[in-house]
Amino acid sequence: MNDKIKLALADDHNLFRKGVEELIEDFDNMEVLYSVSNGRELLGKIAGGGKIPDVCLLDINMPEMNGFETAKQIKAKWPDVKILAVSVYDSEFNILGMLRAGAGGYILKDSQPHVLRAAIESLHKNGFYHSELVTGKILHQLISKPNEVTSAALSENEVQFLKLCCSEMTYKEIADVMNISHRTIDGYRDQLFQKLDIKSRTGLVMYALKTGIATLEG
8 A cells, every 4th residue: 555645846947946945755654756857747647647646846046837826726726835945035025925825844955854844744734834934823814804905005115114124125225216215114014004904024025915916926
């Protein structure tokens, strides 16, 4: 009887993907069903392969179909499949974006092998993997209803500021892009904290994603 955890990998970095495959071969309770270079190819493999993976490991930046869209489509077509994001990016936008798209966990590509194994096992057993990047509090906030203050109640500059908060830019860089002073940016941030009952940039990013002010396309 084969009770191994069945995995699928999608990552356009061939050396990294091959390394993960070899690593998983050393885990006695796991096996790789599919290993591909992009999300579109992965969807095709699952649809036509006859076997549904238990857990999919997804990179974010991939040609043809990125990790955000791949995760959404997997959860729409095979809701029982668990998704682990494996990325070099540790920004709030990417973490929250992948969780919002359906991932149950997020780890970095430089994680130790035991972290990868623990993440896969936790996802398979519990449906999620808590880590320093993804705390239980963040998961709870993602599935809760967004604040009742809608984007219509925000000024044009506040909406633009929220969009830019979802990038890798610092507050100083955001001020330069908006052609306003750093002090004014601090004012926008503090006003939004008060209006939305939010206490951090992570919260602002989460609000922007929930309300559709920021999108995950591209």
